[in-house]
Amino acid sequence: MRKLQSNPFNCSVVKAINYIGGKWKPIILISLYRRENVRFGRFTVLIPDISRKILTQQLKELEDDGLIIRQEYKEKPPRVEYRLSDFGKTLIPVLKALHDWGGQIENSEINKTWN
């Protein structure tokens, strides 16, 4: 959860945006929607412009918010898989609404994500 919108006005819409509004969070969530589970390193391939630090941070916030599950295998070298939680899956219709609205504006490459 971000703190930007530490909004004295208690608004559900703002609250929802605080969950998904991180710069890379929608892309992370969509990746997990499409792939069931994704390893840390895989994210850095799927999202080339994200740094490991920011990726860690966004994943941790999503995990703290209960939207994703982090599963660590006690192996060396390490293996960590991320997946959507049941709660996270309830976001899918919301993401689709945002996607459809945002997509109408100008159709572009990865708009086919949902199709």
Add this chain to the structure above:
Amino acid sequence: MRKLQSNPFNCSVVKAINYIGGKWKPIILISLYRRENVRFGRFTVLIPDISRKILTQQLKELEDDGLIIRQEYKEKPPRVEYRLSDFGKTLIPVLKALHDWGGQIENSEINKTWN
């Protein structure tokens, strides 16, 4: 439109969030959904914690993005009314989706906005 998410990854969800993700934008949009038109000064009453500078800024971005219409009456003292544009009205289902999702988390005061 904010620039925070100047995202090289062209994602419709991110794009949508860039339109509505300003700290006060959802509240402004919901106010306009409920009231048809709102004057500048009225916003400062409806949203007591917003400063005139930030209000101006958020309204201008919403106007530049085509979501709201600014109507200025040539009077003294000035009168300026804001309303949702037709394009802005297409956001309503999206805002509802966000509201419903955000509302399920913990029900609070102004959650009745949509009911």
Add this chain to the structure above:
DNA sequence: CTATTTAGTTACTAATTTGTAACTACCAAT
């Protein structure tokens, strides 16, 4: 013994967003 692999962490910096306080313009009323 050194390099490789994976999933990070740390210290520091840069960019973006939000906020404060004081100021402007114009007309009407006191």
Add this chain to the structure above:
DNA sequence: ATTGGTAGTTACAAATTAGTAACTAAATAG
């Protein structure tokens, strides 16, 4: 002449978010 009302603007500062580069750990491969 001063005050009041509306809708701002300006210069500046603070808070938040994102990014860089270098570093860590532990086992395995060569």
